Amino acid sequence: MQTLAKLNTKILNVNVRPEMQLLLCCASTKIDAAKTEQIKSLVQRTDLDWQEITSSAWKHGLIPLLYTNINAIASDTVPQDVLEQLRKLFYTNAQRSLQLTGELVQLLRLLQENGILAVPYKGPVLANLLYGNIALRQFCDLDILVQPQDVLKFKDLLISQGYRPKIELTKTEEAAYLKDKSKHTYNFIHDSKRIMLEVHWRITPRYTSSIEVKYIWKHLLSSSFGGMEIYSFSPENWLLLLSTHASRHRWEKLSWLADIAELIGRNPEINWQMLIQQASEFDCRRMVFIGLFLTYNIIGITLPNEVLQAIEADPEVVSLSSSICQQLLTRNTDSHRFMQNTFYQIRVREGLQNKLLYFELFLRWLMRDKNVLLDE
Structure with a gap:
């Protein structure tokens, strides 16, 4: 990992x-x-606004890392009321993470018992993979990827476990929902446990990227989690998935950059040529490049010279990254964020067909198609 000699x-x-x-x-x-x-x-600065630091850390998903590092390095210098507030937030998050992890293990066992192939996505698995400790990453829900033909089977199992669909759909609406290219998750809520589960059958909506879920299913790796064998992704595919997810939300959380930094730091053997080739095929190269460029500049990572040169050769990557950086690192109160996101989503796609696909979604939104963002 690259470190910076000065602030x-x-x-x-x-x-x-x-x-x-x-x-x-x-x-x-x-x-x-x-x-x-x-x-x-x-x-040691007396002019630090600790309320802003704490609220920003929570917003960006960095409370666990902020508390852990400050407590280890400067616990005697930080105001004790601030340290105590961070400690409470850290342990509240850790307790919630343990609850979600236990629930995920139970659901994965249920799926295995019923012969449904599933891959846990983000959440506890990513926290364990990247940080070696589920308490060091903030996450608020669960994500599980299943094959399209298993979505409704999984739904029945979830209902038997006390879950309910977040949005009630008729059979006809449900069938249309699962075929809609703007959809990629069917969301369920367990009210008493206060848990939301996102059942994925695609990695992202089709308007976000063209990643073929068939490709993901063909390139799974075996891994261990919670005392059981599970399926997971290669480091290269994790980078694809993390980048497309964060790009869909225009990189609004610094924790997504921290995830990329940890992934690269723990996997020095990443095949960069294969990653770029695959990202190009799925029209998400610019998304991956923006993620790498932001992480390189904001968090501080080492990238191969040829990768950095390829990134900087795309002026759209540099321009979009600068705009995102402005949004991330300042007290931005821009009231035109929706239009910024719209223009970003069109510019980040390199293929004309995929630009038009997002524009089609935008037109549906303008026409007040209430179904467009049901899975948001």
């Missing part, structure tokens, strides 16, 4: 406030001597 006061021409500098310094499980000194220097 990041400006990133992609965006001025970075001390509060955000501290958050970025703590957004990693690997804190070397240089970052340790940066953290110590920052927490």
Whole structure:
């Protein structure tokens, strides 16, 4: 992992406030001597707005890393009421993560017992894979990928376990929903456990990327989780999936960049040529490049020179990354965020057909098609 010798006061021409500098310094499980000194220097400032730091950390999914690193490095310097607030948030998140992990293991066993092939996606599995500790990553729901023909079988199992569909659909509406190219999850809620489960049959909506789910099913790896054998993804495919998911939401959380940094740091053997080739085939190369470029500049990672050169050769990547950086690192109150997201989604696609696919969705939204964003 790359570390920075001095504080990041400006990133992609965006001025970075001390509060955000501290958050970025703590957004990693690997804190070397240089970052340790940066953290110590920052927490000694008397003008720090700790309320802003805490609220930003929660918003960006970085409470676990912020608390863990500050507690280890500067617990005597941070105001004790602030440290206590961070500690409570950390343990509240850890308790919730344990509950969700236990539920996920039960559901995966249920699926295995009923002969349904499933892959847990994001959530506890990603926390364990990238951080080695489910308490070090914030997540609020569960995601499980199944094959399209198994969605309704899974639905019946979930109902038997006390879940209900988030949105009630008739049989006709349900059939149309599962065929709609703007859909990729069927969401269920367990009211007493306060758990939402997203059942995926696609990785993303078709308007977000062209990743073929058949490709994902053909390239699964075996892994161990919660005392059972599960299916997971290769590091290269994790990068594809993390990038397309974050791109769909225009990279609104810093924790998604922290995830990419941890993934790259733990997998030095990543086949970059294969990754770029596959991303190009699925028209998500620009999404992957933006994720790598943002992580390189904001979190600090080492990238092969040829990869960095390929990224910087695309002016759209640099332009879009700068705009996203402005949104992430400043107190942005732009009221035109919807239009920004729309233009981003069109610009990030490289194929004309896929640009038109997103534009079609945008027109449906303008016509107030209430079905367009039911799975949001």
